[in-house]
Amino acid sequence: MVINISRFKNHLILLSLTIASIISFIAYKKGETIEFTLLLEVIFLMSGFFLIKKIKNKFLFLNSLIISYLTYTFISAVILKSVHPIDYFIAYKFFVYLIFLGFSVKKKFFEYKFTKKLFQVLLFFFFLKYSISILMGLNFRPLLFAENNFELFLILLIYIAVYRYNTPYLNKLHGIILFLIIAMSGSRSALLGLLLMIIILNFSKTNKRFIFKIFIVLISISVIGFILSIRLDDRGLEGVDRFYFLLAFLNDTSQWNVLTWFTGSSPLTPLSPESCKSLSHWQGLFSKSGDGSCYSVILHSFVMRLIYDHGIFGLFFLLLFLYIALKESNYKFNLILIVIGLIMVQSLSVSGMNNPYITLGLLFVLTTYKGDEMVRI
Template identity: 35%
Template structure:
């Protein structure tokens, strides 16, 4: 009996050791690169980063996924298989009916590509509170310093107006906001106050309207729980943030609402889809359907987003907004599939309905402006969220 207990104890210790090793490897595969690449951005006053951060983070995401050393849980296999099947069928249809550059295809289907590795993270315990708080501290410090000196020194027009650490700040700020949201309840009162002030300052310094709107929603979800003194303070701060958002919005209008680029992209989208029926809006266009020559010419100011083929054609990516892109390429059904995956993955990771809604809305708000689910920064934020253990009764 004693020998049996000793054997069971050794087996349990071995399992704990293996799980601990797997946990450390995965978390550090994300934490260390984030720290290192953020530091190279901090010392890059004339550009976002000394390194190609977006490409490096794609590699980080891949390596971290491999380090999980286990297949997706049964509940997630159907999503990974559905996404893989959709990508495969779409690629086949593209090759048969409208051959295009494979890089254009990959860009249009990125969100579905990301679902496959993300399914591996769901319900795993790979990050602990200490690691999440460490990452938040280091990134808030670096972002605040870089955004601050970029604004003050105004060394280049781009960095002086829209500073960034990794890439354009619309993308990286959604990562920061989600990281702040999932970690703030574990901060002590003083650090929570300082972190909140830092996030607000960073978002205001960024000049990003979508990030400011996402922050307002997140702030409401964090603080508005009941009607008391804290609620009054929370609503007051939210109103201040809303006024700030309106100021940035109006300040960047440059005359009229038509001058806002996202409004112009919407006009192009509506012109491209004016003859669509309900079925087309549900399923989207044929795989990799280019925009009309007229629309591509009208968007020539964004020629950097033209097709990789170099023939001056363009695809939905030039519309920037993920909402417009996903409906054009994949239809409303594609958007519903992606949202359903995220919501159920957060549920499987024991996030409360309130938290699931907040995280999803934060990403959706960014989706009206930029690539959202198509961004590696959103995918990394979700990977951390999915594998950060929650207790079922957390509000």
């Protein structure tokens, strides 16, 4: 019975993403764009509920910390300060993701053959949609499920889950197709992520200290590239918006003391009225209360949001959680750095751990298995 449920779950995921890909083509033909973010949210949450069983002691402790923190912040923000519940959920959603991911560590959930098949299906649809978009001049920032700054990190993370067990020949073949997809995408974040992955994989035989130095250099390049793109991008709002987000963040943290930098602002502290006014173009991200206030979610960059709301401690906790989860799942040091690096690269410009493209990809990374053991490579 368990096997049947597992197969049904796999078929349902594969079928739903295949149908979504086909609908994406049909909508494209009509000149429309449909986002499937909600579908990925549902897939992640349904998979997560299957995994709520026995949990390792380390993650029982970490999940207990998260639940305690959520309880404190909910009481402080929603009950005492009357923050709109939807604003709270959007800001703290990634903690819910972390709880589900904590339950997924050391669990055999996605069999390697299924993950490989799903990866190949997604690779086919990504390549086809992106190729048609570019060759026919339909969209020079092509997408399949959502903005490619989001969706490409899903397939990059699933590639790592497949790479872990795959043959060298297929690794190279998949890698070439993946490179072509990202080259066509125009996404600098995805290109930086792919560059990080290629360089670290090519130094897999080197000692940990050297690999870590490479990782720090590449992340630093990503940060510098992000800052330069703010000043040098001449494509209108896509470049200017990052500049506004950074200015708002710097303005609202300019009076912080050392302690606040470590702990972040009090739960759901809105940005200043002047910052919200400067970001009025993005009113769709303003508070659901309708009072004209806005929260850190409007900054887009998950790194800025994380530091504003939870401080350096919050960033450290997230990195520690990810490292322990990957280590417990028997990933080698180079692959751990790649996965964390991909997440951080995306988090510099968009919502990182607060979106299902990252968390669903991470679920595949943590729970894909082959045979009786989750083999350490």
